[in-house]
Amino acid sequence: MRKLFAQNASTGNGATCYGDSGGPNFLGAGSSETRTVAATTITGDTACRSTNVDFRLDTAAARSFLASYVTLP
Numbered sequence: 001m002r003k004l005f006a007q008n009a010s011t012g013n014g015a016t017c018y019g020d021s022g023g024p025n026f027l028g029a030g031s032s033e034t035r036t037v038a039a040t041t042i043t044g045d046t047a048c049r050s051t052n053v054d055f056r057l058d059t060a061a062a063r064s065f066l067a068s069y070v071t072l073p
Contacts, residue, residue, distance in 0.1 A: 017048040025054050 025039040037057060044052030056062065063072060 017052060018044045018046045020044065020052075 020041045021043060023041045024037040025041060027034045027036040027038040039054035039056045042053040042055055044050075057066065066072060
């Protein structure tokens with residue numbers, strides 16, 4: 001499942017950006033951020049002002065794929 005996130009810092013949002021593809025999106029933010037990867041970055045706009053697109057890792061399809069390579073919680 002794709003999820004869109006705002007990444008405009010001037011509105012108090014921050015997110016991954018163009019060029020961050022494949023990078024992790026951790027569960028939580030700031031002091032509540034965990035080491036749990038909730039999604040991977042697919043893409044974002046080059047100016048980092050619109051939205052970025054992430055792929056959630058908790059879906060049945062993602063978990064089925066990942067189970068072939070890693071031990072899942």
